[in-house]
Amino acid sequence: MVETTPPPAATRARMSRFTSAWQSDFAWKFRRSPVAIVSFLVLMTLVLGAVFAPLVAPYDPFDPGSLNLMNGFTPPMEPNMFSGEVFWLGTDDQGRDVFSTILFGMRISLFVGFAAVLFAMLLGVTLGLLAGYLGGWTETIIMRAADVQLTFPAILVAMLIFGIAKGITPVEYRDQMAIWVLIIAIGLSDWVQFARVVRGATLVEKNKEYVQAARLIGRSKGAIMLRHILPNVMSPVLVIATISLALAIIAEATLSFLGVGAPPTQPSLGTLIRIGQGFLFSGEWWILFFPAVTLLMLALSVNLLGDWLRDALNPRLK
Amino acid sequence: MIAFILRRVFQSVLVLLIVGLVAFAMFSFVGDPVENMLGQERTQADVDRLREQMGLDQPIVVQYWTFLGNAFQGNFGLSYRQGREVSQIIAERLPATLELAFVSGVFAMLFGIGFGVFTAIRRNGIGSNVIMTLSLVGVSLPTFLIGILLIWVFSVELDMLPSFGRGDTVDLGWWTTGFLTQSGLKALILPSITLGLYQMTLIMRLVRSEMLEVLRQDYIRFARARGLREKSVNFRHALKNTLVPVITVTGLQLGSIIAFAIITETVFQWPGVGLLFINAIQFVDIPVMAAYLMLISVMFVGINLIVDLLYFAIDPRLRVDGTKGH
Numbered sequence: 001m002v003e004t005t006p007p008p009a010a011t012r013a014r015m016s017r018f019t020s021a022w023q024s025d026f027a028w029k030f031r032r033s034p035v036a037i038v039s040f041l042v043l044m045t046l047v048l049g050a051v052f053a054p055l056v057a058p059y060d061p062f063d064p065g066s067l068n069l070m071n072g073f074t075p076p077m078e079p080n081m082f083s084g085e086v087f088w089l090g091t092d093d094q095g096r097d098v099f100s101t102i103l104f105g106m107r108i109s110l111f112v113g114f115a116a117v118l119f120a121m122l123l124g125v126t127l128g129l130l131a132g133y134l135g136g137w138t139e140t141i142i143m144r145a146a147d148v149q150l151t152f153p154a155i156l157v158a159m160l161i162f163g164i165a166k167g168i169t170p171v172e173y174r175d176q177m178a179i180w181v182l183i184i185a186i187g188l189s190d191w192v193q194f195a196r197v198v199r200g201a202t203l204v205e206k207n208k209e210y211v212q213a214a215r216l217i218g219r220s221k222g223a224i225m226l227r228h229i230l231p232n233v234m235s236p237v238l239v240i241a242t243i244s245l246a247l248a249i250i251a252e253a254t255l256s257f258l259g260v261g262a263p264p265t266q267p268s269l270g271t272l273i274r275i276g277q278g279f280l281f282s283g284e285w286w287i288l289f290f291p292a293v294t295l296l297m298l299a300l301s302v303n304l305l306g307d308w309l310r311d312a313l314n315p316r317l318k
Numbered sequence: 319m320i321a322f323i324l325r326r327v328f329q330s331v332l333v334l335l336i337v338g339l340v341a342f343a344m345f346s347f348v349g350d351p352v353e354n355m356l357g358q359e360r361t362q363a364d365v366d367r368l369r370e371q372m373g374l375d376q377p378i379v380v381q382y383w384t385f386l387g388n389a390f391q392g393n394f395g396l397s398y399r400q401g402r403e404v405s406q407i408i409a410e411r412l413p414a415t416l417e418l419a420f421v422s423g424v425f426a427m428l429f430g431i432g433f434g435v436f437t438a439i440r441r442n443g444i445g446s447n448v449i450m451t452l453s454l455v456g457v458s459l460p461t462f463l464i465g466i467l468l469i470w471v472f473s474v475e476l477d478m479l480p481s482f483g484r485g486d487t488v489d490l491g492w493w494t495t496g497f498l499t500q501s502g503l504k505a506l507i508l509p510s511i512t513l514g515l516y517q518m519t520l521i522m523r524l525v526r527s528e529m530l531e532v533l534r535q536d537y538i539r540f541a542r543a544r545g546l547r548e549k550s551v552n553f554r555h556a557l558k559n560t561l562v563p564v565i566t567v568t569g570l571q572l573g574s575i576i577a578f579a580i581i582t583e584t585v586f587q588w589p590g591v592g593l594l595f596i597n598a599i600q601f602v603d604i605p606v607m608a609a610y611l612m613l614i615s616v617m618f619v620g621i622n623l624i625v626d627l628l629y630f631a632i633d634p635r636l637r638v639d640g641t642k643g644h
Binding site: 148151152153155156159160162163164166167250253254257258259260273277280281285288292295296299300303 | 333336337340344458459460461462463466469470474481573574577578580581584585595596598599600602604607611614615618619622
């Protein structure tokens with residue numbers, strides 16, 4: 001922290017930037033939409049809870065020292081019959097606090113979701129720009145690959161990539177690598193949407209006058225793509241990214257639930273649901289119920305925000 | 319027209335060749351089959367001999383060709399895990415998946431079209447609003463949560479329907495069916511709803527929007543003016559003209575039903591090919607994975623091709639565009 005006291009001019013500039021953001025079209029639409037506000041608040045609560053899980057969680061579910069088998073199967077909001085401790089959302093079979101495991105599980109779910117979408121976005125936007133701007137063989141190969149991949153549902157592609165990666169990695173690294181493999185698998189299964197939209201937008205943009213001007217003054221192809229076209233094709237990319245985030249979170253949960261995702265040593269929400277399903281018949285519903293509700297809130301709030309964003313950024317609806 | 323068909327067939331073959339390449343690459347690069355088959359005390363001579371026997375000393379293009387030939391005959395070798403012919407294992411499991419996919423497809427069609435017509439005719443009624451809202455929730459719920467929810471309500475709480483397996487099946491020699499016993503039919507209910515729900519909402523929304531479009535058109539108004547009964551207008555005139563896109567979408571969804579059967583089969587421990595595939599991934603059973611991949615791509619590509627050709631046959635406008643455009 002070198003600049004401790006910013007000059008008043010900068011403060012004013014920042015203030016006015018904040019107020020201008022607050023008064024912008026976008027913010028106005030946001031304040032007018034109760035659905036958007038509620039989903040944003042829900043999502044923020046969940047994200048903050050996940051990010052600060054070590055501070056928020058009452059117990060550390062991965063510290064074997066804090067586990068007590070006597071606390072196992074404590075129902076929510078009821079004192080444990082041995083220790084008298086009360087757990088908000090109950091405990092699982094090993095006496096782990098369900099609330100804490102959900103917070104830590106959400107961390108993994110959100111991390112995988114964000115990282116996978118980021119990866120898919122980088123890959124898809126790059127390939128889409130290249131295909132749209134360069135055309136020719138580059139375009140044919142990239143878009144044909146996209147077509148072939150689109151023939152198959154994304155979840156199937158992700159499963160297959162996960163399976164192959166599992167075969168390649170040595171046995172002793174499999175659990176450690178699982179999270180990263182999951183990110184790559186979900187990311188690779190999802191780049192097509194980005195590439196298609198960016199290519200379409202690039203095809204429109206590249207014949208506009210500002211691009212011709214940039215070409216005339218001799219800017220390189222890379223510079224034109226990155227500095228001129230990219231900023232102008234980003235708003236549909238943002239919408240797809242939000243919707244992809246919901247899909248990626250569900251995909252991660254599905255894969256983990258099927259047992260081909262996050263390992264039990266690093267349980268995500270899907271893994272927790274998988275574990276909880278085993279206790280459904282013996283009556284310990286809370287081990288399954290709370291992770292499932294959390295996943296649902298997460299997916300639903302991202303989905304609704306994505307829907308709202310799509311309408312808000314659509315120039316035709318202005 | 320022939321040019322169009324030929325181009326589509328050529329594209330489909332290309333896709334299959336690419337998928338075959340992926341499957342072949344899995345065999346070649348994920349683990350060394352020679353290492354897997356020979357024990358600790360092998361000599362270099364053993365390794366060379368086995369390589370020659372298996373054709374692994376041939377150029378990679380020749381190997382790929384041999385692989386395609388074998389795959390075409392359904393020969394994928396032995397499962398690493400079960401030590402049996404992969405084609406045999408899949409043939410045993412396939413009826414379970416196909417029956418499940420069939421029932422859920424029928425469920426999705428019947429209820430999707432029914433609800434779609436209902437919500438289009440009674441546009442602002444309470445019933446259609448409830449259905450539309452529920453369908454939104456249904457789309458947001460991941461498939462496996464729907465399955466668990468159904469198990470919780472109908473198996474755990476109400477104890478009405480079985481939560482896993484196929485029930486009793488009847489062996490017809492080359493096909494085992496659950497259609498002929500009561501427990502088999504009961505076991506089909508929950509998995510079919512789980513699998514078909516997403517497709518049902520999709521078809522419902524499609525039918526609804528198409529119906530709303532069609533109901534505005536002049537010939538409907540004219541049919542009403544002629545004094546035809548409401549039922550006849552809605553079903554004979556309106557619904558009939560919405561069915562072309564519905565057939566296409568349903569056809570294309572057939573592929574995803576088979577793919578999403580993986581999830582449903584895991585939730586309900588349904589002994590089909592999807593469950594086989596998940597287990598194969600967990601145990602890195604490459605031959606099973608490759609065979610499943612090839613099987614499902616043949617289905618997908620085949621369905622896409624048939625739907626394209628059907629569409630072409632149903633909608634005469636496409637024929638004109640097809641020859642003009644290219």
